[in-house]
Amino acid sequence: MKMKHFTLLTLLVLGGCSLNAVDDKKSQDPLILEEQSFNQALEVAPRSLDEKIGSMLMVGFMGTSAPQNSQICQDIAKYNLAGVILFDMNPVNHKQAKNIATKYQLSKLTQELQACSKDGKLLISVDQEGGKVQRLKSKYGFYGKFPKASDVIKLSDTQVKNHYENMGAELASVGINYNLAPDVDLAINKRNHVIYKLGRSFGSDPKQVVKYASIFMDAMHSNGVLTSLKHFPGHGSSLGDTHKGFVDVTNLWQEIELEPYRLLAQTHTIDTVMVAHVFNKRLDSKYPATLSNKIINGKLRGEFGFNGVVITDDLQMGAINKKYGLKNTLKLAINAGNDILLFGNQLSVKSMIKTSSLVNMVKQMIKNGDVSLNDIEASNQRLDNLKAKL
Numbered sequence: 323m324k325m326k327h328f329t330l331l332t333l334l335v336l337g338g339c340s341l342n343a344v345d346d347k348k349s350q351d352p353l354i355l356e357e358q359s360f361n362q363a364l365e366v367a368p369r370s371l372d373e374k375i376g377s378m379l380m381v382g383f384m385g386t387s388a389p390q391n392s393q394i395c396q397d398i399a400k401y402n403l404a405g406v407i408l409f410d411m412n413p414v415n416h417k418q419a420k421n422i423a424t425k426y427q428l429s430k431l432t433q434e435l436q437a438c439s440k441d442g443k444l445l446i447s448v449d450q451e452g453g454k455v456q457r458l459k460s461k462y463g464f465y466g467k468f469p470k471a472s473d474v475i476k477l478s479d480t481q482v483k484n485h486y487e488n489m490g491a492e493l494a495s496v497g498i499n500y501n502l503a504p505d506v507d508l509a510i511n512k513r514n515h516v517i518y519k520l521g522r523s524f525g526s527d528p529k530q531v532v533k534y535a536s537i538f539m540d541a542m543h544s545n546g547v548l549t550s551l552k553h554f555p556g557h558g559s560s561l562g563d564t565h566k567g568f569v570d571v572t573n574l575w576q577e578i579e580l581e582p583y584r585l586l587a588q589t590h591t592i593d594t595v596m597v598a599h600v601f602n603k604r605l606d607s608k609y610p611a612t613l614s615n616k617i618i619n620g621k622l623r624g625e626f627g628f629n630g631v632v633i634t635d636d637l638q639m640g641a642i643n644k645k646y647g648l649k650n651t652l653k654l655a656i657n658a659g660n661d662i663l664l665f666g667n668q669l670s671v672k673s674m675i676k677t678s679s680l681v682n683m684v685k686q687m688i689k690n691g692d693v694s695l696n697d698i699e700a701s702n703q704r705l706d707n708l709k710a711k712l
Contacts, residue, residue: 448500472522482544554598
């Protein structure tokens, strides 16, 4: 991004961009003239209401290609979607790929998706942690053998760096610019099926988790890939699976689970934070973290000082979908301070939702006063700041 700016600025200067002459000597300052020309060159048309709402959505879709006449391409262009999330497993037909089949196919798909976007900065995301959680598998022609976090910590720092550098390079090589990782949950509950038993945690010590998460993020950044810490405010102590239903961690959760976020927020290296669907009465007696203003705007933004992009975990998971319903979920998620609302269209055929339906629901909420346009515009600004890193 910076290099693009520099090149543009250089061309403007060498080209001697003409500006209307003014009498004020200050306005004749060459540096001011250059800055004005530079800003004018970067101006973009204001977003429509549909585009402002669409800029908060990341969606999953069916298809291994995205030609201009495809629904996903039309949605990206019409609604200025924040991004898409890609999966290999097809929930409709397990014998066919959903989005990922081969290296060549995936590279072509991401090129087609970017061509649908207005700025070429569509966030194209996958979950690529290592171990059980890696979408780019060997059977599709990828490396597919990146170690799980619990094995990573047994390696030398140089080996860890090389592993994650290779992961970032592989993602970038096929046009993926947003990795929904690393997992900074603490390994503090041996009965935990979704984190501990899958080896997704770098350990129980927050400082150790921060160390390896930092290596992970640095490696992604060096390859032009954005990252997301997850799952705030901590999923390591849970017993249930939020994919399936409501998960209450009130009696199991420990304050120390917040520490990786607090420490990393001080380094200003966080791109985004993904919020979990866990319910924790000690932090909010009414809502799960994803829908909690107290937890997102209060704890993460207010107390920890993080003003970057907050993304929800998949809002079609049972923990949210079964209890709150779609309309209420949208309203609460936006009012809680989330910037990207994730709808993976992955968990079941019945739960798939059209982008147009989401946009129209939010438009009606703005009209009714249930959701503030100012909050949506603030989220758009945070997203623009994030995309400026690409």
